[in-house]
Amino acid sequence: MGGAEWLGSGEAGCMPAVPSCAESNGGCDVHSNCTDTVAGPECGPCARGYHGSGRTSCRDTDACFWQPCFPGVPCTDLPPPTERAGFTCGHCPEGYVGDGIVCTLCALQLHLDATANSQKTVYRAYSNKLRGTIGISNQSCVNNQGVVFQWSGASSTGDLMLLTAERNQANTLLLTIPKHSFELNTAYLLQLRARFRGNPQ
Numbered sequence: 001m002g003g004a005e006w007l008g009s010g011e012a013g014c015m016p017a018v019p020s021c022a023e024s025n026g027g028c029d030v031h032s033n034c035t036d037t038v039a040g041p042e043c044g045p046c047a048r049g050y051h052g053s054g055r056t057s058c059r060d061t062d063a064c065f066w067q068p069c070f071p072g073v074p075c076t077d078l079p080p081p082t083e084r085a086g087f088t089c090g091h092c093p094e095g096y097v098g099d100g101i102v103c104t105l106c107a108l109q110l111h112l113d114a115t116a117n118s119q120k121t122v123y124r125a126y127s128n129k130l131r132g133t134i135g136i137s138n139q140s141c142v143n144n145q146g147v148v149f150q151w152s153g154a155s156s157t158g159d160l161m162l163l164t165a166e167r168n169q170a171n172t173l174l175l176t177i178p179k180h181s182f183e184l185n186t187a188y189l190l191q192l193r194a195r196f197r198g199n200p201q
Helices: none
Strands: 006-008 014-016 032-037 041-045 050-052 058-060 075-076 088-091 096-100 103-105 111-114 128-130 140-142 145-156 164-167 173-177 188-196
Touching: 058 111
Parallel strands: none
Antiparallel strands: 006 014, 032 041, 050 058, 075 088, 096 103, 111 128, 128 173, 140 145, 145 188, 164 173
16 A cells, blocks of 8 residues: 555554654654644644744754843853743943843943032032933942942031932933032032942851
């Protein structure tokens, strides 16, 4: 009969054997699900972390192909199957903090606007601003090297000054000393500093 496989007793009749998923995954790729149907095995899609037709081949998907990490951060493709995104990112660049996918600048690179220049008069009726040349993210943040960047303000009497962070229409982040924050005839010190975080042990 041409070498085809047949089932039956030979007396009542013979029927061609229908392939089964139990044999060689029904001819489907080993990384594809096989389902037995009346017409024979049916190949499903490739498993998570693979791409292809399921019947012909399932290939490992390179999760780093689309460069999901922050620019300059190395990406490592994980072997499937994996419950996560299929990749891991390295550490954020120096001066940044984050998970490697999103990295936020953690540095204080500032210059003074004219109204806040120490060589000029500061007026109580105006908001005085510090403009970040690259950016300021938090009042206190720690980068991957363990350096804490902080900003603060205080009067000559030791009273703390309120500083708020806000963005202007040009999306420049500003540290603002609100109106009427200054007392008359009082000297103020605005302190920008970076220090190494202490070891809690």
